[in-house]
Amino acid sequence: MTELYLEDFLIGRTFGSDQLTMTEADIIRFAEEFDPQPFHLDPDAAKATFFRGLAASGWHTAAMTMRLLVTGDFRPAGGVIGSGFDALSWPRPVRPGDTLRVESEVLEARQSRSRPEQGIIKVRGTTFNQHDEAVQVFVGNLIVLARPVGG
Amino acid sequence: MTELYLEDFLIGRTFGSDQLTMTEADIIRFAEEFDPQPFHLDPDAAKATFFRGLAASGWHTAAMTMRLLVTGDFRPAGGVIGSGFDALSWPRPVRPGDTLRVESEVLEARQSRSRPEQGIIKVRGTTFNQHDEAVQVFVGNLIVLARPVGG
Numbered sequence: 001m002t003e004l005y006l007e008d009f010l011i012g013r014t015f016g017s018d019q020l021t022m023t024e025a026d027i028i029r030f031a032e033e034f035d036p037q038p039f040h041l042d043p044d045a046a047k048a049t050f051f052r053g054l055a056a057s058g059w060h061t062a063a064m065t066m067r068l069l070v071t072g073d074f075r076p077a078g079g080v081i082g083s084g085f086d087a088l089s090w091p092r093p094v095r096p097g098d099t100l101r102v103e104s105e106v107l108e109a110r111q112s113r114s115r116p117e118q119g120i121i122k123v124r125g126t127t128f129n130q131h132d133e134a135v136q137v138f139v140g141n142l143i144v145l146a147r148p149v150g151g
Numbered sequence: 152m153t154e155l156y157l158e159d160f161l162i163g164r165t166f167g168s169d170q171l172t173m174t175e176a177d178i179i180r181f182a183e184e185f186d187p188q189p190f191h192l193d194p195d196a197a198k199a200t201f202f203r204g205l206a207a208s209g210w211h212t213a214a215m216t217m218r219l220l221v222t223g224d225f226r227p228a229g230g231v232i233g234s235g236f237d238a239l240s241w242p243r244p245v246r247p248g249d250t251l252r253v254e255s256e257v258l259e260a261r262q263s264r265s266r267p268e269q270g271i272i273k274v275r276g277t278t279f280n281q282h283d284e285a286v287q288v289f290v291g292n293l294i295v296l297a298r299p300v301g302g
Contacts, residue, residue, distance in 0.1 A: 030214075033214075033218070034214035034215065034217055034218045035214070035217045035218065035221060036218070036221060036222070037221055037230045037231065038230070039230060049229070049230065050229060050230070050232055050294065057214075057217065058233055059210065059213050059214045059217050060214075062210050062213065063181075063184075063185035063186070063208075063210045063211075063214065064185065066185055066186045066208065066210050067184070067185045067186065067187070070186060070187060070188055071187070078200070078201060079188045079189070079190060079200065079201065080188065081201055082209055082241065083240065083241075084238070084239065084240030084241070085236065085238065085239040085240065086238070087235065087236065087237070088235065088236040088239055089234065089235030089236065090233065090234075090235070143201065
């Protein structure tokens, strides 16, 4: 897998990922550690809540998305380093057994004036379930390295 | 702990949390599952990276923040249900041994026109380390229940 530099992140370029399935056990284990609320912990108790059934924590979906991103085609040299997000939303819940994948698209790219050896790219990352429904959308700003002189 | 309704989220009201310490083992375990990059996995390899030492995945900080939030003073009836974020950033890395806490502040609150039994509040959540330095800031929109009629 080739590592990518600022110059490679052309606006409009898209990247794919592998797929990962989120099990009920995964959802409950994550929730026990980080988001202990009934709709993420207990399939029965979840029925009477806003989610009307067990749903993954949005932060679990975000973490799985990160795994898909860093193990997928999107490989900036120096790593995936987020400096901040302009938007993050979960338009649909992730349910036990859902299989997720990520598509990312370069929206902007610019070299740093003060540190020309790096730049910022703005990326939209959309996480889809097995029905091609978006379950998470982010627009994030990432720090990437410019191609070394002579590199 | 009293559960809070839309009417209780007065603009400017603030909420605190307990504290949690993030260990090196926690940082590496989370990274192995969700964000397998050298600067989150290996204290030695991390020295030569952007972070100049082991740092927690931002998504780990976000997940720990969620735990602090849902176990803290901020207790909407119906749970903490995020509908989307206007901003999320990690101004400083979280290092092994850092102790985190969260402060949240209500920025806006409005009842839903189409579903008057609920509303949306906009909250700024700031996660601080033991030096009172911000390590994460979000501005998020949460769905909360209005107080039931006669309740």
